[in-house]
Amino acid sequence: MPPTLDLTKTYTHADMILSARKSPRLSLRRPSPHGIERGPLSSTSSRFSFHDLLAPPLPSPSLPALVPRHGKPIPIRAQKKYIQGLVWISGVIMILYLGFSTKKLDRPMKAVGWATHSGEEYEMVGESELPDFPTPVMVTDKRGRAKWTVSIPPDSDFPLEPKQYADICSQNMEVATHVADMYTRVHKEHAAHYGYYHVDKNFMDVAEAEAHGLLPGPKARTSMKASSLLGENLDGLVESDVCEKSMTFVLETQDAGLGNTLLMLWTAYGLAKKEGRAFFLDDSRWAYGNYNKFFKSPPIPSCRPPPRHEMLPCPHHARHLLVSAATAGHVFGGGFNGYYEDARKMEVYRQKPMFNFAREGYEALFQLANEDEEYVDKRIAEMRGKTVTPGDGKINGIVVGIHVRHGDRRPFEFQYKDSYIPLEKYVDTAKEILRETFNGSRLGNDGITEAASHSIMLLASDDPDVYASEELSEALPAQQQIRLASNKHISNPQPQGPTGMRNFVDEAVGWEGGFFAPMFWSLGRPNGLPPTAVTTPDVKVPPTDEALRLRELVGRAYLMDLAVLGQASDKIVCTVSSAGCRILAIMLGWDKSFDKAGFMNVDGTFDWRGISW
Numbered sequence: 212m213p214p215t216l217d218l219t220k221t222y223t224h225a226d227m228i229l230s231a232r233k234s235p236r237l238s239l240r241r242p243s244p245h246g247i248e249r250g251p252l253s254s255t256s257s258r259f260s261f262h263d264l265l266a267p268p269l270p271s272p273s274l275p276a277l278v279p280r281h282g283k284p285i286p287i288r289a290q291k292k293y294i295q296g297l298v299w300i301s302g303v304i305m306i307l308y309l310g311f312s313t314k315k316l317d318r319p320m321k322a323v324g325w326a327t328h329s330g331e332e333y334e335m336v337g338e339s340e341l342p343d344f345p346t347p348v349m350v351t352d353k354r355g356r357a358k359w360t361v362s363i364p365p366d367s368d369f370p371l372e373p374k375q376y377a378d379i380c381s382q383n384m385e386v387a388t389h390v391a392d393m394y395t396r397v398h399k400e401h402a403a404h405y406g407y408y409h410v411d412k413n414f415m416d417v418a419e420a421e422a423h424g425l426l427p428g429p430k431a432r433t434s435m436k437a438s439s440l441l442g443e444n445l446d447g448l449v450e451s452d453v454c455e456k457s458m459t460f461v462l463e464t465q466d467a468g469l470g471n472t473l474l475m476l477w478t479a480y481g482l483a484k485k486e487g488r489a490f491f492l493d494d495s496r497w498a499y500g501n502y503n504k505f506f507k508s509p510p511i512p513s514c515r516p517p518p519r520h521e522m523l524p525c526p527h528h529a530r531h532l533l534v535s536a537a538t539a540g541h542v543f544g545g546g547f548n549g550y551y552e553d554a555r556k557m558e559v560y561r562q563k564p565m566f567n568f569a570r571e572g573y574e575a576l577f578q579l580a581n582e583d584e585e586y587v588d589k590r591i592a593e594m595r596g597k598t599v600t601p602g603d604g605k606i607n608g609i610v611v612g613i614h615v616r617h618g619d620r621r622p623f624e625f626q627y628k629d630s631y632i633p634l635e636k637y638v639d640t641a642k643e644i645l646r647e648t649f650n651g652s653r654l655g656n657d658g659i660t661e662a663a664s665h666s667i668m669l670l671a672s673d674d675p676d677v678y679a680s681e682e683l684s685e686a687l688p689a690q691q692q693i694r695l696a697s698n699k700h701i702s703n704p705q706p707q708g709p710t711g712m713r714n715f716v717d718e719a720v721g722w723e724g725g726f727f728a729p730m731f732w733s734l735g736r737p738n739g740l741p742p743t744a745v746t747t748p749d750v751k752v753p754p755t756d757e758a759l760r761l762r763e764l765v766g767r768a769y770l771m772d773l774a775v776l777g778q779a780s781d782k783i784v785c786t787v788s789s790a791g792c793r794i795l796a797i798m799l800g801w802d803k804s805f806d807k808a809g810f811m812n813v814d815g816t817f818d819w820r821g822i823s824w
């Protein structure tokens with residue numbers, strides 16, 4: 212049966228479903244975003260503006276709210292992912308860094324062989340061989356850190372040549388600056404002069420460099436030629452430990468005079484004690500010969516000196532410091548004066564700390580050899596006995612010491628710079644001292660009292676003619692054990708032998724005009740004396756036995772003059788241009804020299820000073 216159409220059930224208006232498709236004529240209008248009506252908009256309208264594309268969209272309930280809803284947290288899923296990523300990346304970088312660092316440390320660096328003359332080979336960590344001459348070198352450890360130290364070859368003589376020590380000090384500044392620039396990777400303008408006790412953190416001491424394998428160890432130094440040092444204990448049954456810190460003073464110098472050497476030696480000793488260093492002396496190449504022929508041995512410390520290659524001329528903070536005339540400018544130069552001068556004082560009182568250093572060295576080291584010390588003690592007692600007045604002796608005379616330096620030492624005062632201070636000036640100053648000492652209430656009509664009549668003048672000079680001068684005819688010589696004479700005062704008869712033939716006698720050496728360096732260096736030379744006093748011979752030629760004998764006599768005479776004059780005198784008259792004059796002030800002591808005005812300088816208005824370099 213075919214289906215039939217049932218029309219009984221119909222849809223009402225409420226049951227109708229509207230289609231989503233818009234009518235082609237139906238238009239939905241929205242208000243203009245700026246409140247400006249632009250006319251009707253429809254799908255068929257040709258009026259369409261680009262401004263309509265920029266208008267904000269209609270609000271929709273399906274879009275997320277700009278402000279979080281109350282009580283609901285912000286999603287942090289993306290933030291956690293970023294943090295986890297950073298942690299993973301950091302961990303990977305750290306693992307890679309540690310891996311490469313460990314591999315680099317485990318990899319041995321290239322070892323460079325360094326052989327001694329005996330054929331034994333030692334190794335140094337580095338990329339180049341050590342130089343075959345003393346010089347500062349830059350070394351690098353296993354971590355790649357740059358340091359610098361001083362390398363001295365094993366076959367070097369000790370001590371080195373003075374010029375080598377001076378070169379090491381001048382090159383140290385260049386190497387230190389280069390290493391410092393390596394850390395900053397740029398060149399910096401470094402200070403021209405550091406403080407006296409500046410410590411370079413990039414410097415590595417020799418013993419420390421050897422301990423780290425950066426320099427050959429002490430076994431490589433077995434061929435180093437060195438003699439024993441003065442102050443070293445050689446009698447102990449048990450070998451003592453190496454000193455923690457030390458200072459070794461090398462007596463070698465190209466200065467023919469003894470004065471500057473003594474000033475430098477005494478000041479170095481006082482400085483060593485100030486810095487807590489053991490003190491040693493080397494006289495192996497001293498122009499005057501053996502130190503013990505002039506002085507007794509210096510005090511012996513409780514430790515032994517270090518290996519010779521560890522003794523460095525600079526930097527000053529090296530554990531084992533070596534001081535010589537060649538490095539005096541580095542040790543006793545501007546840095547030394549700037550640190551120890553008393554800036555709160557004026558004139559000579561600024562120099563008191565340096566004076567005290569020299570005084571400490573004088574008290575410890577100026578002990579003459581037995582024969583000379585015995586004579587000096589007797590001479591001092593004799594001179595002091597002449598000043599004792601009869602009776603109770605409550606008021607005795609005084610001893611005025613006069614030191615006259617001629618020869619190659621010229622005065623500081625401008626008007627006498629090409630000659631010498633007149634002898635009358637010495638005598639007038641000495642008489643003025645006597646008048647001030649014995650004031651007017653005790654003076655007679657002729658200006659002489661009993662005490663003044665028992666006062667004496669002691670004279671020491673390098674010029675034999677000064678002793679015979681009319682101005683100083685009343686002065687007594689400081690010592691008569693060894694005296695220098697001029698040719699006109701030397702009687703030089705030629706004795707005859709049994710057969711009537713004249714025996715050969717060496718030519719007498721006269722000291723006309725005083726002490727001249729060329730004359731000193733020519734003593735005992737087979738080629739005779741220099742043609743003029745200004746001609747300097749080669750000072751590097753080893754002296755003969757005869758030369759050492761004559762130099763010993765000259766040195767002993769000078770030292771005994773100073774000893775008697777400095778220890779017997781109450782007042783001193785001299786010229787500060789002379790090193791011997793400045794030494795006499797040290798012998799008198801600070802109190803007698805300056806606080807009580809016992810030191811009288813007749814060379815201008817210059818004050819006492821210490822070392823001249």
